[in-house]
Amino acid sequence: MMLNTATAVRFHDQQPPVASMSLRDELLQGLRSTPKTASPKFLYDRRGSELFDQICVQPEYYPTRTEEAILRDAADDIANVVGRDATLIELGSGASRKVRLLLEAVRPMSYLGIDISRDFLLDSTRRLAAD
Structure with missing residues (x-):
């Protein structure tokens, strides 16, 4: 059966309203505070998400490999336990x-991906739907 990805992916943008403070001022305020802070929105735009994705495949970065191994071993x-028609x-x-390891083990299943990087999320969920 051919899946129409245009209808398989529905996007619900829950982006909060625009802050009264500019991004520049918000970042400067966080960097001047003690302890210093920066919202993840400054790190995980499309490029930040791509960089993190590259970090995840580096030999020194073991958490992703460990999580994947656990999921691979426990997927069935x-x-x-979850059964059919679950929502992940x-x-x-x-x-x-x-x-993907869980989606392949539990079919059919609905998937709700939540991420701070809107464009990166759209790209990855479209790829999932196409696959």
Whole structure:
């Protein structure tokens, strides 16, 4: 069966209203505070998400490989517990690589990816739907 990705992906933009402070002023205020802070929105635009995705495949960065190994080993058990027609919600979905292991084990399943990087999220969920 051919899946129409135009109808398979529905996007709900929950972007908060524009702040009364400019991005520049908001960042400067955070950098002047103690401790210094910076909202993730300054780090995870499309390019920031691409860079993090590249970090995740580096030999020195083990968390992603470890999580993938756990999911690979437990996918069938999770599928048995979850059952069919479940909805998987993934916070910080990024490139959505790890979730593929669960989506393949539990079919059919709905998927709700949540990420701060709007464009990166759209790209990755479209790829999931196409696959």
